[in-house]
Amino acid sequence: xxxxxxxxxxxxxxxxxxxxxxxxxxxxxxxxxxxxxxxxxxxxxxxxxxxxxxxxxxxxxxxxxxxxxxxxxxxxxxxxxxxxxxxxxxxxxxxxxxxxxxxxxxxxxxxxxxxxxxxxxxxxxxxxxxxxxxxxxxxxxxxxxxxxxxxxxxxxxxxxxxxxxxxxxxxxxxxxxxxxxxxxxxxxxxxxxxxxxxxxxxxxxxxxxxxxxxxxxxxxxxxxxxxxxxxxxxxxxxxxxxxxxxxxxxxxxxxxxxxxxxxxxxxxxxxxxxxxxxxxxxxxxxxxxxxxxxxxxxxxxxxxxxxxxxxxxxxxxxx
Numbered sequence: 001x002x003x004x005x006x007x008x009x010x011x012x013x014x015x016x017x018x019x020x021x022x023x024x025x026x027x028x029x030x031x032x033x034x035x036x037x038x039x040x041x042x043x044x045x046x047x048x049x050x051x052x053x054x055x056x057x058x059x060x061x062x063x064x065x066x067x068x069x070x071x072x073x074x075x076x077x078x079x080x081x082x083x084x085x086x087x088x089x090x091x092x093x094x095x096x097x098x099x100x101x102x103x104x105x106x107x108x109x110x111x112x113x114x115x116x117x118x119x120x121x122x123x124x125x126x127x128x129x130x131x132x133x134x135x136x137x138x139x140x141x142x143x144x145x146x147x148x149x150x151x152x153x154x155x156x157x158x159x160x161x162x163x164x165x166x167x168x169x170x171x172x173x174x175x176x177x178x179x180x181x182x183x184x185x186x187x188x189x190x191x192x193x194x195x196x197x198x199x200x201x202x203x204x205x206x207x208x209x210x211x212x213x214x215x216x217x218x219x220x221x222x223x224x225x226x227x228x229x230x231x232x233x234x235x236x237x238x239x240x241x242x243x244x245x246x247x248x249x250x251x252x253x254x255x256x257x258x259x260x261x262x263x264x265x266x267x268x269x270x271x272x273x274x275x276x277x278x279x280x281x282x283x284x285x286x287x288x289x290x291x292x293x294x295x296x297x298x299x300x301x302x303x304x305x306x307x308x309x310x311x312x313x314x315x316x317x318x319x
Contacts, residue, residue: 005064008060009025010059011023011026011050011060013055013058020043021060022213024043024212024214026214028190031186032204033205034191035199035206035207036207037193037208038209039194042212044192044209064157065079065080065157067079080158081158082150083163084161092134092135095132095137095145096130121148124148143175144174144178163193164176172195176201179191183202205218206220216301231267231268234277234288235262235290241286242262242264245281248277248286249277252280253266253267273293274291274293
């Protein structure tokens with residue numbers, strides 16, 4: 001097995017006058033998770049569609065499990081699974097029938113297809129709903145079934161294109177746990193997402209893509225260190241003390257604070273500002289309900305690199 005499960009160099013894709021990819025390079029080691037981040041229209045889904053052989057690049061090259069995505073497209077399809085932004089299961093069929101059908105389409109015998117379907121339904125905690133029509137499933141159940149469907153062929157490499165869009169927090173956490181189990185068993189994952197906490201929780205490395213180019217890459221910790229900012233946040237118990245707290249923070253942090261939502265926040269250099277603020281507020285008799293000095297988050301990284309905050313939507317990035 002190649003050390004690089006996914007490798008792309010100089011990928012270019014145009015749709016008319018729109019350039020979706022302008023020379024994308026990617027490298028994903030076997031058994032790891034690469035988070036592909038970017039605002040709407042950045043080119044994330046276009047990259048996934050090329051790597052899954054659904055469309056061909058106009059320039060550049062890519063290999064998946066050592067196979068060229070253009071010349072050896074049929075071999076690539078034998079080793080990958082894809083879960084798109086929207087559930088692709090048939091609502092009129094039961095969960096068991098959906099997975100059985102995919103197994104048969106992949107060439108499995110009736111017995112093997114049924115066995116694989118039941119195994120996946122159990123693994124994804126859907127066995128109790130196996131004989132129910134998929135249209136009766138909740139959003140979280142449908143996404144779990146959709147992920148199970150992408151695993152019927154036991155792929156070595158899995159593409160997850162914004163897999164938790166529209167899910168409630170509990171369903172998202174359940175899907176995260178399932179993805180971690182897949183990675184622990186050796187599956188390589190390419191994850192596109194606009195949820196920064198999702199990338200932080202799941203990805204070994206991150207590539208930030210904007211206007212069709214990779215503008216930064218590295219581990220979540222390395223990207224946070226690149227921004228390097230710290231933020232001091234103070235929330236007084238008594239809102240009447242906001243002005244006094246703002247004055248203390250201005251003096252000790254050496255930066256003009258932002259006062260919003262009952263909190264005072266300001267950029268801070270060094271870690272000694274936190275105990276200094278604690279001592280001053282204690283001396284002045286100001287009680288606080290929140291006091292924290294936090295490092296840069298992936299939201300800070302995203303904003304610094306792309307110039308815009310993350311606003312998750314269900315918009316595909318292709319014209």
